[in-house]
Amino acid sequence: MNVKLLGESKVEKLKNSFVSRPRMSLWMIRAVTVLLLWSCFVHLMALGEMWGPRLFKGWPSCFNHHELSTAAEMTSLPTKIALPPKRVYVNNGYLMVSCNGGLNQMRAAICDMVTVARYMNVTLIVPELDKTSFWNDPSEFKDIFDVDHFISSLRDEVRILKELPPRLKKRVELGMYHEMPPISWSNMSYYQNQILPLVKKHKVLHLNKTDTRLANNELPVEVQKLRCRVNFNGLKFTPQIEELGRRVVKILREKGPFLVLHLRYEMDMLAFSGCSHGCNPEEEEELTRMRYAYPWWKEKVINSELKRKDGLCPLTPEETALTLTALGIDRNVQIYIAAGEIYGGQRRMKALTDAFPNVVRKETLLESSDLDFCRNHSSQMAALDYLVALESDIFVPTNDGNMARVVEGHRRFLGFKKTIQLNRKFLVKLIDEYTEGLLSWDVFSSTVKAFHSTRMGSPKRRLVIPNRPKEEDYFYANPQECLQLLDEPLRVI
Numbered sequence: 001m002n003v004k005l006l007g008e009s010k011v012e013k014l015k016n017s018f019v020s021r022p023r024m025s026l027w028m029i030r031a032v033t034v035l036l037l038w039s040c041f042v043h044l045m046a047l048g049e050m051w052g053p054r055l056f057k058g059w060p061s062c063f064n065h066h067e068l069s070t071a072a073e074m075t076s077l078p079t080k081i082a083l084p085p086k087r088v089y090v091n092n093g094y095l096m097v098s099c100n101g102g103l104n105q106m107r108a109a110i111c112d113m114v115t116v117a118r119y120m121n122v123t124l125i126v127p128e129l130d131k132t133s134f135w136n137d138p139s140e141f142k143d144i145f146d147v148d149h150f151i152s153s154l155r156d157e158v159r160i161l162k163e164l165p166p167r168l169k170k171r172v173e174l175g176m177y178h179e180m181p182p183i184s185w186s187n188m189s190y191y192q193n194q195i196l197p198l199v200k201k202h203k204v205l206h207l208n209k210t211d212t213r214l215a216n217n218e219l220p221v222e223v224q225k226l227r228c229r230v231n232f233n234g235l236k237f238t239p240q241i242e243e244l245g246r247r248v249v250k251i252l253r254e255k256g257p258f259l260v261l262h263l264r265y266e267m268d269m270l271a272f273s274g275c276s277h278g279c280n281p282e283e284e285e286e287l288t289r290m291r292y293a294y295p296w297w298k299e300k301v302i303n304s305e306l307k308r309k310d311g312l313c314p315l316t317p318e319e320t321a322l323t324l325t326a327l328g329i330d331r332n333v334q335i336y337i338a339a340g341e342i343y344g345g346q347r348r349m350k351a352l353t354d355a356f357p358n359v360v361r362k363e364t365l366l367e368s369s370d371l372d373f374c375r376n377h378s379s380q381m382a383a384l385d386y387l388v389a390l391e392s393d394i395f396v397p398t399n400d401g402n403m404a405r406v407v408e409g410h411r412r413f414l415g416f417k418k419t420i421q422l423n424r425k426f427l428v429k430l431i432d433e434y435t436e437g438l439l440s441w442d443v444f445s446s447t448v449k450a451f452h453s454t455r456m457g458s459p460k461r462r463l464v465i466p467n468r469p470k471e472e473d474y475f476y477a478n479p480q481e482c483l484q485l486l487d488e489p490l491r492v493i
Helices: 002-051 067-074 103-120 147-153 166-173 188-202 221-234 239-253 267-273 281-293 304-309 317-326 345-355 368-374 378-391 402-413 424-435 441-452
Strands: 094-097 123-125 178-180 204-207 258-262 334-337 394-397
Touching (some): 094 103, 103 123, 103 221, 166 204, 178 188, 188 204, 221 402, 239 378, 258 378, 258 402, 267 281, 304 424, 317 424, 317 441, 394 402
Parallel strands (some): 094 123, 094 204, 258 394
């Protein structure tokens, strides 16, 4: 009997074990499912912080409007940002790049080089900025951009390091690497077929020129969208620059709407372009001497008036005053000058300040000590102007340089904010006719308004001119692959 009972107890235990195992398996499945769902949620939130759906978040900006009033309260609170998961890939080598030109030319180049590195599956070293150009700015990448954000926000696309690993750094110091400028306006097959083999061969490749080295068009959509992501999300200015930008915008907003005028009438631009309309003989001679002093400025003998009539010169302050008045800009609006020192000083600015008395600059809005950290650092000053230009009610560039085009594209991304694209060839002809008495003011003004009514930064397609990339629309002025066009259904990038 005891034996039987013992046998029955063993059977009972065996039954219980079979019953408990499915329960245990079910519990494990539920636990693993919860963990997987939580992991997916965290990753999606991380991606959302960087590249969030516009449907829920609105248009991203370098700083949010609500921060203007709460910046002081928030400075003491640490911000926690979930990082995207790292992209795992076989590293084909290391890419070093040296950017050339001013801030916005370098900005576009950085976006291109990140994209190139991503699709070659290489490791990018934080780009080196130009310190030898006309501006002679010693700023490093970390002095202008938030380098930690740059690296971490893009880590799901490409591995970025602040410097080469020690072993490879030693090789570079010994000259054991390859250096070259890539071909301008190239497509991705050029980088895959010609540049990537060089990276694999030499382990370290240094691209010593980066301006316009990637085509405007005929690139895969995912390539274009990555260029946008770097530009609009990966490149944040340093907290110090962004804080100063917030302060300038706050000061301007307290007094009402404001227009940012990118008045590119500085000595370097005039000397380089050969544009001297309105200058006296001494100034013309000074500009000519400067042009010959820089051997990399290839064009030396320039017909200023012919170039002006072709629309290839920046508008003068006097021409700008007439144009803004003709466009119906309110005389009392604040006009923030986003530029360096205007050539000719107050004498040349008089027509503009007479027409618009509320002309201001960062130097007049801030205390001198506020600008100490970026004084004599033109790229940091330009970064401050960039932030203010993004937040303005209207942006008006008087030349189609890099800042004009990159800011225009960024304002399109922020919801097609008003940017007046002046047609200089049309304007100088009309201005000459008006000043010669051939047109009345009413005719002049109505003609200027009518012509520019479709040039206000509204949605449009880029002009594509095969084999003539310099003449077609610049990608960064109108990154249409990344924009929410008004006639298309809402989509998430």
